[in-house]
Amino acid sequence: MGRWGITLPLVGVPVLDHRELVAELGDLGYTDIWSAETAGTDAFTPLALAAQWSDLRLGTAIAPVYTRGPATLAMTAATLAEVSSHRFVLGIGSSSPAIVQRWNAADFTEPFKRTRDTLRFLKAALAGEKVSEQYDTFAVRGFRLERVPEQRVPIMLAALRPNMLRLAGREADGAITNWLGADDVPKVRAELGDKELAARIFVCPTENAEAARGLGRMLISTYLTVPAYAAFHDWLGRGELLRPMHEAWQAGDRRKAAEVIPDEVVDDLVVHGSVEHCRARVAKYAANGVDTPIIAVLPTGEDQLELVRALAPGA
Template sequence: MGRWGITLPLTGVPVLQHRALVSELGELGYTDVWSAETTGTDAFTPLALAAQWSESIRLGTAITPVYTRGPALLAMSAATAAEVSGGRFVLGIGSSSPAIVNRWNAAEFTEPFKRTRDTLRFLKAALAGEKVDEQYDTFTVRGFRLERKPEQKVPIMLAALRPNMLRLAAKEADGAITNWLGAGDVAKVRSELGDAELAARIFVCPTEDADSARALGRMLISTYLTVPAYAAFHDWLGRGEALAPMHEAWAAGDRKAANKLVPDAVVDDLVVHGSVEQCRAKVAEYAANGVDTPIIALLPTGADQFDLVRALAPEA
């Protein structure tokens, strides 16, 4: 087994209560901790703490939106995370979504591909210690240089769903981060990315109550996959026809109907559920199909989440 990641913080668990778990992760076989940034914790603070609680775990943001921090602040945050982790930090950036960027952070969500590309190019220069004085297509930076450049290169990975962004990740970044894909979808994503690192957040619901797992999965899928970027992603992956009734109900404002119209087969493709052993085997299938870094996102089942993280470890 290669890399094996976990998304932290766990749902509903205060950040400081993760210390004992994080200190065990390396011994359990986990190699990575990746954060997220929606309406809970920010992307950087949990990783700064995890860096002090572990000595070997790689730490990454999946993802930090390119709109919600200015370019210079994003570079400073990444440099600080690299410093406090002793060079174990990976910066994952992406365009995020109109809800997060515009509705919650009062920023304009325009030209997401170009903004991500421009931010990537700025960060590569800034994190290398260069003085940046540049007019990009989507913003301009004048005379910025980090006070202390990172001692080691900070890898930058892009949130990528479709060919253009996957190819940009392959050409100019250090890899791609994706999510909401099935194990059988990996080959298509890999065909656009080439040999660069591919990380994938995998939603895992360790319960043998299939009805409960599917109910949770339908709720999440009808919420996420109606976002235009994810809708286009699944059109590209070949699920457009299966998801068309859900999209029609959602567009008509009938959220309950949209939820019910997500087929079980789609849920079973996109949400790993079953016994802990079955879930662990399914995550390993993603890795066997070409995901370099599977990142488990544990969905709540009512069981102790710390125990589930331990049970889902590759060496459990």
């Protein structure tokens, strides 16, 4: 086994209460800690703390390119690279209309170009260049970092479909994806090429399949009705299987949208079962071409800190 990541902070666990767990992760076999940013913690603060509690690699999965200005994003990345002794990977992406428009009052326009332009700006800025550039989606005049990272900061892109995966393969250090099954990995890998592929894998370690599928259906109906994810699963070949969900969602029947998702889709996209079974399923993602599987533990009612320990490759 190569890399083995975990998504922190855990749902419902205060950020500072992770210190003891984070200090143990390396001995348990984890290599990476990755954050997320929706409506809970921001992507960077938990990693700044984790940098002081462990020597693991740290990454954002992801920081949206619309919710911080380009210069602010560069400064934040440079600072986290410094405080982590250059163990930081900056993952960026377009995020979603809900997060960008409804919650952050920004225009969600031309997400591919905005992500590409932000990537190009960050590569120049983090290298210490003075940037004066008219990009397609924004302009920067005369910006130069005062504290340039001593080592190059890797940048990875959130990518679902061929255009963004190919951009990640050409211009970034890799791609970050999620909401895919282990058997979908070769199709994604074929578009990315040989750059690093990280995947957030939703893991619900319980042998209560009904409960796991119920939670999975709720999450799938929430996420996969977002246009980018809908198009992703059309491309992966689940369009017909998910058509009833989309029809119910568009009709305003959220409950039915979740109910009509087939078991096979839930079982493909949400890993559940005993911790031993879950570890084996995560390992299958790696065997199929994911360089960095990133476990995201879904709540089961059990102690989440202990579940992280149980899901470690060395458990």
